[in-house]
Amino acid sequence: MAAHIDEEITFRKLETLLVFMEVGSLGRAAERLGTSPVSVHRALHSLEAGVRCTLFRQEGRNLLPNDAAQALADVAREVLRQMAEGIRSTREVAGYAADRIRIGSLYSLTSGTVPALIMGLKLRKPDVQTELVLGSNADLLLKLRDGAVDAALMGAPEAATDIESQALFEDEIFFATRAGSSFDGQAEVDLAQCSDERFVRLTEGFVTTGRFVDAFRAAGFAPNVVMTTGDIFSLMNLVGGGIGCTLLPGRIRPVLPGEVRLIPLQPRFRMPHKIVVAFLRTRERDPNLLSLLAACRGYASQLPSTPGSDPRRG
Known part of the structure; x- marks a missing residue:
């Protein structure tokens, strides 16, 4: 002793x-x-x-x-x-004031938002190494709480009193269909008239999956889901290959395959949702996080206010 x-x-x-x-x-x-x-x-x-x-x-x-x-x-x-x-x-x-920062992200943010934020962080903290961890909203929330990531770019978590977040932008979902389908060229889609269509969707835990479920609840029927997948890029390819239609967020527009069309839903089916950078409340004074938040504010200030409309939101 x-x-x-x-x-x-x-x-x-x-x-x-x-x-x-x-x-x-x-x-x-x-x-x-x-x-x-x-x-x-x-x-x-x-x-x-x-x-x-x-x-x-x-x-x-x-x-x-x-x-x-x-x-x-x-x-x-x-x-x-x-x-x-x-x-x-x-x-x-x-992870406090270390020489690295672990950033979690949704797959759908990797083509535009993530690179822009990492560049903004590098301008403020050139010596900090960045590690990127991808996952669903549910995965990222768990990793935040377990300390596996320092911050996460994700859909705003609900009823999470231990989590602080800063808004990046607001997005919404669109009807995604193969080019040349009966929906191609429509001004907007009435989801209630799609009960005979085949659908593909993401697995549970993704913010897009939650909006998919909410939209079909508003439509009043359970969709015929013929296949699920764990990443949004595979989901787009399934749509392009004619396996089925789906609902996709506007932020993926810059990387949309040429054979896939995004069509607005009728207003009653639109499901706006916020994309945020989230972190543990106990970490709010960490210098690396403060620099990341500053980069996020700079990025958000350059975006237009219309949900799903800016190509940099990839």
Whole structure:
């Protein structure tokens, strides 16, 4: 069992001892520490009480350290160095102010939004390495809470009191069909008239899946889903290959295959949703996150307000 250390011995008092040993006077030590000579004197004598031996002798108005004070100073210097290193490594393990940042993202944001934000972050933090982790909304929320990512570009999480978020833009879903289908060329699609169509969709956990379910609930029927897939690029290819129709967010328009058409839904089926950068509330002061948030604000300020309309939102 480790020996008990008296509560009178604190890191602050050890720092005071080291400064006093370096400058040699109470007045100069107080000036360096931003305190008063009386406070320095009190701290030094409380160290004597803590170690239970004499550390100083009084000669006139001067306080002079003895050999025991020098021995304690040597130990204090190493203790403070190791503690500072321990705090640094602890924060690095937790992702705070480390030389890397782990950003989670939806697949649909990788063609435009992610590169733009990483470039914005590099301008502010050129030495920070970026690691990208892709997943569904549900995956990213779990990774945030587990500490596997530092921030996530995702659909705004609901009822997540431990999560803070900053809005990037608002998007909405569109009807996606193969070029040349009976829907191609329509101004808007009445989803309630699509009960005989075949559909493909993403697996559970994606923000697009949630909007898909909500839209068909509004349409009043369960769609005939013939296939599901785990990423949005495969989903677009399934539509282009004629496997079925689907609902897709406007942000994928820049990478849409040439054989796929996006058509607006009638207003009652439109499902606006916010895309945000999310992070744990306990991480809100982390310097790397603050730089990422600044890059996000710069990116968001350049986007138009119409949902799903800007090609940079890939």
